[in-house]
Amino acid sequence: MLKVGSLARAELAAQLAGGGIRLRTGAFTTYLHSAIPSLAEGIALLYADYPLLAADAFADFHLQLVRPLNARRWIKPQVKLLYDRRSIFKPLPLDQAFPMFEWGLNWCVSSRANRYLIVHAAVVEKGGRALILPAPPGSGKSTLCAALVGRGGWRLLSDELTLLRLDDGLLHPLPRPVSLKNASIDIIARYVPQAVMSRPVSDTVKGTVAHMRAPAASIARSGETARPAWVVFPRYEAGAATALEPLAPAHAFMLLAQNCFNYSLLGAHGFTALGGLIERSLSYNFRYSVLDEALDAFDRLPPPPL
Numbered sequence: 001m002l003k004v005g006s007l008a009r010a011e012l013a014a015q016l017a018g019g020g021i022r023l024r025t026g027a028f029t030t031y032l033h034s035a036i037p038s039l040a041e042g043i044a045l046l047y048a049d050y051p052l053l054a055a056d057a058f059a060d061f062h063l064q065l066v067r068p069l070n071a072r073r074w075i076k077p078q079v080k081l082l083y084d085r086r087s088i089f090k091p092l093p094l095d096q097a098f099p100m101f102e103w104g105l106n107w108c109v110s111s112r113a114n115r116y117l118i119v120h121a122a123v124v125e126k127g128g129r130a131l132i133l134p135a136p137p138g139s140g141k142s143t144l145c146a147a148l149v150g151r152g153g154w155r156l157l158s159d160e161l162t163l164l165r166l167d168d169g170l171l172h173p174l175p176r177p178v179s180l181k182n183a184s185i186d187i188i189a190r191y192v193p194q195a196v197m198s199r200p201v202s203d204t205v206k207g208t209v210a211h212m213r214a215p216a217a218s219i220a221r222s223g224e225t226a227r228p229a230w231v232v233f234p235r236y237e238a239g240a241a242t243a244l245e246p247l248a249p250a251h252a253f254m255l256l257a258q259n260c261f262n263y264s265l266l267g268a269h270g271f272t273a274l275g276g277l278i279e280r281s282l283s284y285n286f287r288y289s290v291l292d293e294a295l296d297a298f299d300r301l302p303p304p305p306l
Contacts (some may be wrong), residue, residue, distance in 0.1 A: 001051045001052075002051065002052045003048065003049060003050060003051055003052060004021075004023070004043060004044065004047045004048050004049070004050050004052055005044075005048030005049060006052075007044075007052075009040065009041070009044045012040055012043065012044050013037065013040035013044075016032065016033065016034050016035070016039070016040050016043070017033075017034065017035035017040075019033075019055060020032055020033030020034075020064075021033075021043075021052055022052065022053040022054070022055065022057050022059050023043075023047065023050055023051075023052065023053075024050060024051040024052070024053055025050060025105075025174065025175075025176055025222075026163075026172065026173050026174040026175060026176075026222045027113075027163070027172055027174070028060045028061065028108075028109065028113070028174070029053055029057060029058065029059045029060050029061075030059060030060065030061045030062075030063060030105060030108070031059035031061065031062045031063065032063050032064075032065075032101070033063070033064045033065075034064060034065040034066065034097070035066075036065055036066075036067065036079060036094070036097045038094070038095065038097045038098055039065055039097045039098050039101060041098075042097075042098030042101070042198055042211070043098075045196065045198060045213070046177045046196070046198055046211055046213045046214075047177075048213075049214075049216045049219045049220070050219060060108075060112070060113075061083070061105070061108040061112070062083065062084050062085070063081065063082065063083060063101070063104055063105070063108070064081070064082040064085065065079055065080070065081055065082075065097055065100065065101060066079070066080050066082060067079060067080070067094065068080050068091055076093065077093070077094040078091035078092060078093060078094055079091060079092055079093070079094050079096065079097040079100055081100050081101070081104045083104070083107075083108065088104075088107075089103075089104070089107075092204075093203070095201055096201055096204055098198065098201070098211070099201055099204055099209050099211075102176070102177065102179060102211065105176070106160055106161065109161055109163075109174065110161060110261040110262075111261070113163065114262050114265060114266065115165075115166065116163040116164055116165060116166065116172065117163075117164040117166060117260060117262065117263065117266060117269075117270050117273045117274060117277075118161055118162070118163060118164075118260065118261040118262050119132065119134055119161070119162040119164065119256065119259050119260050119261070120134060120160065120161070120162075120259045120260070120261060121133055121134035121135070121141070121158075121160075121161075121162040121259060122141050122142065122144070122145035122158060122159050122160065122162075123157040123158050123162040123171060123226075124145060124148045124149055124154035124155060124156055124157060125154060125155045125157055125171075125226040126153060126154045126155065128226065128227060129226070129227060129229035129230070129303075129304065130157065130171050130226040130227060130228050130229055130230075131148075131154070131229065131230045131232060131298060131301070132162055132171075132228060132230065132231045132232070132277075132281070133145060133232055133233075133234055134162070134231065134233060134255070134256055134259040135233055135234050135235070135259075137181075137206070138236075139233075139234055139235050139236060140184075140234055140235065140236030140288070141234055142159055142160075142178055142179055142180055142181070142184060143180065143184040143187060143188060143236070143291070144234055144288075144291075144294060145159050145178055146159075146178045146180060146184075146188045146192060146195070146212050147188065147191055147192065147291045147294070147295060148295065148298065149178070149214075149215055149218065150188065150191070150192030150194070150195050150212070150215075151191060151192050151295065152295040152298070152299070154298075155173075155215075155217070155218050155221060155226075156173075156175045156178070156214050156215060156218040157171060157172075157173040157174065157175060157218075157226060158173065158174040158175065158176070159176065159177070159178040159179055160176075160179065161174055164228075164273055164274075164277060165225070165273075166266070166269050166272075166273050169227075169228070169273065169276045169277060169280065170225040170226065170227060171225060171226045171227070171228060172225055173218070173221065173222045173223075173224065173225070173226070174222075175214045175215075175218040175219050175222050176214060177198070177211035177212060177213055177214055178211065178212040178214065179209060179211055180197075180209065180210050180211065180212060181206050181207050181208065181209050182207045182208050185197070185200055185208065185209075185210045187291075188212060191291055192212070195212045195213070196212065196213035197210050197211070197212050197213075198210050198211045198212075227280070228277045228280055228281045228304075229280075229281055229282070229301075229303075229304040230281055230282050230283070230284070230301050230304065231247075231252055231256060231277070231278070231281050231282075231283040231284070232244075232283070232284045232285075232286045232298075233247070233255060233283075233284070233285050233286065234286045234287075234288065234294075235285070235286065235287050235288075236287075236288060236289065237287055237288075237289055238289055239289055240287050240288065240289045241287075241289075242287070242288050242289070242290065242293040242294060242297055243285075243286070243287045243288075244284050244285075244286050244297055244301075245284060245285045245286075245287075246282070246283070246284055247283040247284055247285055248283075249278050249279070249283065251283075252278055252281075252283030253274060253275065253278045256274060256277070256278065257274060260274070279305075280304060280305065281304055281305075282301070282302065282304050282305070
């Protein structure tokens with residue numbers, strides 16, 4: 001199957017600006033059309049290992065990134081994201097085209113893929129067992145995720161969206177670039193020196209952001225599901241000792257429900273799926289400040305209930 005990296009950058013940019021491309025990420029195919037050079041640069045750098053489908057292939061999402069035709073086109077150029085040819089977000093500075101694509105694709109999955117229970121959480125796997133890391137922004141979730149897959153030997157299922165299948169309770173991978181913010185960018189660049197990172201983009205709504213390329217092995221296994229084993233709510237605290245504290249299942253259920261995008265929408269199906277996940281997993285609060293200690297703690301997690 002043709003991959004993004006099979007195309008020279010000039011050819012990729014021409015296809016994006018011409019008829020567009022159909023990019024396969026996990027269970028989803030996205031039609032993407034744009035003539036913005038920085039977006040083509042980001043796709044070439046971070047999506048080189050992803051499949052490209054034929055021009056007539058079905059696409060779950062249709063996205064375009066365009067420059068608005070207004071006076072600011074020449075003074076302070078902007079980029080606008082179109083979903084099904086409709087504008088759904090306010091324009092951003094042109095320099096933020098690639099982060100806008102990533103945020104837009106997250107929105108597509110979290111608001112449209114309701115055949116899954118969708119949790120705002122990173123999820124990684126080792127030995128057939130998945131570790132779910134739900135947490136609000138600023139908790140160190142993505143930093144942990146990048147360290148686990150870049151240096152800890154874990155497989156990346158997703159940095160942002162945990163997809164729980166409603167029929168069998170398995171987790172479906174959605175490996176995409178890991179989003180890093182502010183100080184985490186330099187931390188991971190030092191901790192995972194082999195990581196391929198995008199150019200940092202400053203002054204976004206999330207501060208300075210950059211993305212780390214997903215491991216090729218994780219992308220190649222994007223059709224392999226994983227079984228939930230642990231739900232860990234991480235919190236970074238400067239100078240704090242590493243601490244893993246067990247959580248009662250009922251408390252973990254409520255906390256995890258608060259991190260779901262479509263729990264209420266799915267009704268009884270969402271309740272049953274979330275309850276099954278908690279029953280099959282061990283749950284913890286986790287505080288850390290040193291990545292080496294965090295990775296060691298995760299490698300020593302006890303086996304989940306049968």
